Amino acid sequence: MKILVVAGARPNFMKIKPFMNAISEFNAREISKTGRVDALLIHTGQHYDENMSEIFFRELGIRPPDVNLGVGSGSHAVQTAQIMIGFEALCDREKPDWIVVVGDVNSTMAGTLVAAKMGIRIAHIEAGLRSYDRTMPEEINRVVTDRLADLLLTPSEDADLNLLREGVPREQIKFVGNIMIDSLVENLPKARALDTLAKLRVNSLRFIYVTLHRPSNVDGQASLSALMDRLEEIAHRLPVVFPVHPRTRKMLSEYGIKHRSDSRLQLLDPIGYHDSLSLAENARLILTDSGGLQEEATYFRTPCLTLRPNTERPITITMGSNRLTKLDSFMDDVHDLINGPDRMGQVPPLWDGHAAERILQYILDAS
Numbered sequence: 050m051k052i053l054v055v056a057g058a059r060p061n062f063m064k065i066k067p068f069m070n071a072i073s074e075f076n077a078r079e080i081s082k083t084g085r086v087d088a089l090l091i092h093t094g095q096h097y098d099e100n101m102s103e104i105f106f107r108e109l110g111i112r113p114p115d116v117n118l119g120v121g122s123g124s125h126a127v128q129t130a131q132i133m134i135g136f137e138a139l140c141d142r143e144k145p146d147w148i149v150v151v152g153d154v155n156s157t158m159a160g161t162l163v164a165a166k167m168g169i170r171i172a173h174i175e176a177g178l179r180s181y182d183r184t185m186p187e188e189i190n191r192v193v194t195d196r197l198a199d200l201l202l203t204p205s206e207d208a209d210l211n212l213l214r215e216g217v218p219r220e221q222i223k224f225v226g227n228i229m230i231d232s233l234v235e236n237l238p239k240a241r242a243l244d245t246l247a248k249l250r251v252n253s254l255r256f257i258y259v260t261l262h263r264p265s266n267v268d269g270q271a272s273l274s275a276l277m278d279r280l281e282e283i284a285h286r287l288p289v290v291f292p293v294h295p296r297t298r299k300m301l302s303e304y305g306i307k308h309r310s311d312s313r314l315q316l317l318d319p320i321g322y323h324d325s326l327s328l329a330e331n332a333r334l335i336l337t338d339s340g341g342l343q344e345e346a347t348y349f350r351t352p353c354l355t356l357r358p359n360t361e362r363p364i365t366i367t368m369g370s371n372r373l374t375k376l377d378s379f380m381d382d383v384h385d386l387i388n389g390p391d392r393m394g395q396v397p398p399l400w401d402g403h404a405a406e407r408i409l410q411y412i413l414d415a416s
């Protein structure tokens with residue numbers, strides 16, 4: 050059996066590594082009985098900076114991609130189309146039995162569109178999440194990908210219900226748990242061995258970890274400028290560590306919003322996976338608009354404020370430590386949480402470090 054595993058953007062890398070591991074372990078164990086699974090790793094090139102891509106390959110120990118389509122940045126149509134053109138030629142050449150796509154980025158949807166038209170089976174890891182907010186490009190990617198995928202591998206049971214409501218047949222939906230937590234569990238010892246906090250001169254439970262990159266927060270001058278003012282205010286209360294995503298960096302410079310990075314409000318370049326895990330585990334509070342960090346916060350039980358009107362990951366609120374917030378209310382929410390318990394919520398079912406094995410088994414069963 051041949052599988053093409055597609056990854057393109059930063060949050061994809063920690064989701065594909067456990068799956069690649071599961072395949073290697075299967076091949077080492079089962080080869081004489083059932084034959085080999087050949088997996089090719091395809092990097093679309095959606096993210097390309099050293100600290101948005103290569104650092105994750107290095108830290109996670111992902112082997113170099115077999116193919117890099119090198120598409121780079123562009124408008125949604127340009128980026129999606131470039132991935133489709135490159136990926137179609139690749140599928141033509143490789144003739145895979147399955148493609149595996151993860152998450153909700155443009156690379157996920159582009160790979161899916163190509164495979165569906167070529168009659169190649171599609172497994173979607175992290176299927177069924179819905180924000181029901183079509184102003185988010187990721188929501189469009191999720192809906193299209195899930196409509197076309199053959200096997201929908203879900204991280205939480207709310208995702209199963211979303212898919213059932215959309216008419217997806219029960220037998221195509223498999224609740225497997227959260228594969229990103231597989232990577233987290235495996236990498237935690239390495240993260241704990243680093244001196245991240247000392248390097249940044251912050252103490253455990255005495256700082257706020259901030260990440261903000263969604264177009265809805267950073268692509269408008271007024272909101273971005275207000276956000277930066279609020280962060281400065283919060284930093285009087287607790288030091289803030291804010292690794293700045295390239296999109297956010299670009300908008301800050303385009304709008305001429307200048308901020309000095311100092312020991313209270315540290316504006317950093319994007320950081321690696323292990324440093325990020327260490328910050329998420331030790332923060333007093335996380336303030337974010339990232340999907341992945343909402344889940345990591347839930348696993349660590351670190352109080353988390355998500356600066357968005359909705360989340361496609363409601364389990365991080367109903368079970369986990371996450372809460373939605375708005376520009377107008379987040380100062381109050383920050384004070385509330387800082388005065389509350391320093392760890393909150395519970396870890397959801399099957400966020401146990403073994404999702405990848407279940408995923409591979411379901412793909413083999415469906416083959």
Ligand code: UD1
Nearest residue numbers: 058059060095096097098101122123154155186187295296
């Ligand atoms: C993408 C995903 C988003 C995910 C995020 C994580 C889509 C629609 N969005 O958003 O879901 O949360 O990745 O990081 O797929 N840039 C660089 N270097 C890079 C990559 C990007 O400088 O390596 C800059 C470019 O100016 C680019 C901008 O960031 O135009 C945005 O990149 P893009 O991949 O379009 O979207 P993200 O905001 O990164």
